[in-house]
Amino acid sequence: MSSAMINAGLEEVLIHTGQHFDHEMSQVFFDELNIPSPKYNLDVSGGSHAQMTGRMLGAIESKIIEESPDCVLVYGDTNSTLSGSLAAAKLHIPVVHMEAGIRSFNKKMPEEINRVITDHLSSLLLCPSDTAVTNLKNEGIQNGVINVGDIMMDAAKKANKIVSSGEGFLPKIEGFDFSAQFDLLTLHRAENTDDRQRMENILRGLESTERAILFPIHPRTRKKIDELNLTIPNKVKICEPLSYLSMSAVLSRCVKVITDSGGLQKEAYWAKKPCITLRDETEWVETLEEGANCLVGAEADNISDALNSKNEIIFSDNLYGDGKSAPSSVEKIINFFS
Structure with a gap:
């Protein structure tokens, strides 16, 4: 997404909450995929889900106030996702949720709680599949819902090429x-x-x-x-x-x-x-x-x-999109807020 935003002339301010603090599980993604380093690293890790979310919420809120963005883009279903969407929504900043509409229908999963709340706070919901679009429709969310394919496929294709x-x-x-x-x-x-x-x-x-x-x-x-x-x-x-x-x-x-x-x-x-x-x-x-x-x-x-077991599987080349979710998502963001 960072390179797609740069190519479209958008300014990105990246906040890393520090939820995953191990080098091989965090910083290495930025290094290997040549992603610009975050402007802010909040270094919030450890503690219960509630403790982490609370600390992130306050820290992210202060950065949003400082930066005054046109929208806040959150990814996935982590505590960082929930904290970012809550902070933005309470400041009346539009939320864009990447990977919206995903459901396990298991409320015991922290991720399920995070994604459901985030979707209901979001103005623009960028979905990875038709199933995700249907899930949102079943919850009464139809405005601002778009299937852009899976952003992870972009990264996977890039990694495979390397x-x-x-x-x-x-x-x-x-x-x-x-x-x-x-x-x-x-x-x-x-x-x-x-x-x-x-x-x-x-x-x-x-x-x-x-x-x-x-x-x-x-x-x-x-x-x-x-x-x-x-x-x-x-x-x-x-x-x-x-x-x-x-x-x-x-x-x-x-x-x-x-x-x-x-x-x-x-x-x-x-x-x-x-x-x-x-x-x-x-x-x-x-x-x-x-x-x-x-x-x-x-x-x-x-x-x-x-x-x-012996598996005879025919794999599709375009399950969850074509690997061009990032530029498509940036285009949808620009059009939505124009």
Whole structure:
């Protein structure tokens, strides 16, 4: 979006809340994708959801007052998204929500609460799919709703072009052979990591695989595994979090993806990899309809069956757009506020 805004002659003031403070999970995105550094870094991290949201709300409000923007653009469904939209709405500044209309219909997810509130505060709702548009219509939101495709596809295409240019983006992980078949695992949602039974079931389900499994581990997940004293299957190789480009390189080499992440479900599809989702529902229902994704929850037998199944999948090149969401979104923003 930053480059698209610059190309359109718009001024962008980027605020980084600091919600994800690990270098490999935050700053590296700016470095690798050549995104301009944020003007403000609020360094708000740690604490409960309410504590983080409260601190962000006050800090963002002061920056909005200082900058006096024509609109505030928020992305996704994080606490940063909620705080930014609340601060702007209370100051009567129009809110633009990128990735609007996504629903899991699971109110136990903090992200679901964040996205629903943000959508109802927004003036312009930029959706990644027709399903998202329909979700908003069902909630009585129709004005300012536009399907622009998924902004993450823009980033994924850019990353794939970069990593396909050479071998240097694969991480160096001692004892792991990238030339052999392997699967990619990520696991970070509290509904899984905070539940001993779910974690034990997931790990037991992974034991049946004949392939190695690479597990770039979230710091919070590592802490929970240690606290619960869980045993990691022999086939699972834990490594530190990977940068965006390294993750893209690994994704291009793996056989299957096992995840509870929302974004990685889509990235797996774009990389033409079958996805096994460790959740009971997904926002990205199109991947299910295409047969490229399956919901296994935390059931060991379901995980085992999915790992060992043979998948014949025809992947579409334009699921969630054409990879040009950013310029389309900027055009819609300009037209909306003209």
